[in-house]
Amino acid sequence: MDPFWAVISVLLGLVLGSFFNVLIYRLPRHESIVKPGSHCPHCGRPVRPWENIPVASYLVLRGRCAGCGWRIPLSYPIVELMTGVAALLLYGLVVTPAIPAMHSCGLVVQICLTVLVLLLVIPLAIIDLFNFIIPDVITLPLLVCAALLSFLPGGITPLQCGLGILAGGGSLFVVAIAGEYIFKKDEVMGGGDIKLMALAGAVFGWQTAFLTIMMAAGIGSVGGILMIAFKKFAREHRIPFGPFLTLSLWIAVLWGDRIISLYFSFVDKAFG
Numbered sequence: 001m002d003p004f005w006a007v008i009s010v011l012l013g014l015v016l017g018s019f020f021n022v023l024i025y026r027l028p029r030h031e032s033i034v035k036p037g038s039h040c041p042h043c044g045r046p047v048r049p050w051e052n053i054p055v056a057s058y059l060v061l062r063g064r065c066a067g068c069g070w071r072i073p074l075s076y077p078i079v080e081l082m083t084g085v086a087a088l089l090l091y092g093l094v095v096t097p098a099i100p101a102m103h104s105c106g107l108v109v110q111i112c113l114t115v116l117v118l119l120l121v122i123p124l125a126i127i128d129l130f131n132f133i134i135p136d137v138i139t140l141p142l143l144v145c146a147a148l149l150s151f152l153p154g155g156i157t158p159l160q161c162g163l164g165i166l167a168g169g170g171s172l173f174v175v176a177i178a179g180e181y182i183f184k185k186d187e188v189m190g191g192g193d194i195k196l197m198a199l200a201g202a203v204f205g206w207q208t209a210f211l212t213i214m215m216a217a218g219i220g221s222v223g224g225i226l227m228i229a230f231k232k233f234a235r236e237h238r239i240p241f242g243p244f245l246t247l248s249l250w251i252a253v254l255w256g257d258r259i260i261s262l263y264f265s266f267v268d269k270a271f272g
């Protein structure tokens, strides 16, 4: 890993995280993401350029609006830091190992799509955490792009892409229908989760989609119990599934091969 590009990745990640905060605040409110410029939601004071520096400005302003003293949510610097770390992980674990093989156009596209999707699921997860929705404006265009780009040689094939959509979106769709039938609740699994996993399958294939769903169910059951125990985010006992899917997708894409081979060596030892 090249230290110079590692630092650049973190800085780009921090700036991107700052933009993600805009998406997280405005998308659920159906506001434009470009106009008006950043302003304090409490007093409307425009954010000066020096107050818009990721993490640093939050620390300098001690977490308060310079105009009215409104407490800036801690989620702002956290999202910025998370995106910075995410960008570093993507540079080190996705981009760097792929550089020697980057002569096919399809592979370059595949890497770009991987980075783009893994970054954009961050604001989606946070939006779902606070609002119980995963906006289609991000998932659907990416899904269409992924399906079209699969026709380029060198990356995922159209067949793998289609199987991935079925594995990711289709299996959650079945769970949603079964859940409605069994629990007689109108929405056990949101449509946003289904589209998110269809996208994951389209970009990363059916194996990653299945691994993601299985891990999310595991992490989700533990996390869900904790959330209810601490009465956090568990409004009417509803728990957003998107954050668990996102965390699992990251683990499945970055370390999925290792997890699967560990699993099979464990099965071999236990039953072989």
Ligand SMILES: [Zn+2]
Residues within 6 Å of the ligand: 040, 041, 042, 043, 044, 045, 065, 066, 067, 068, 069, 070
């Ligand atoms: Zn203010």
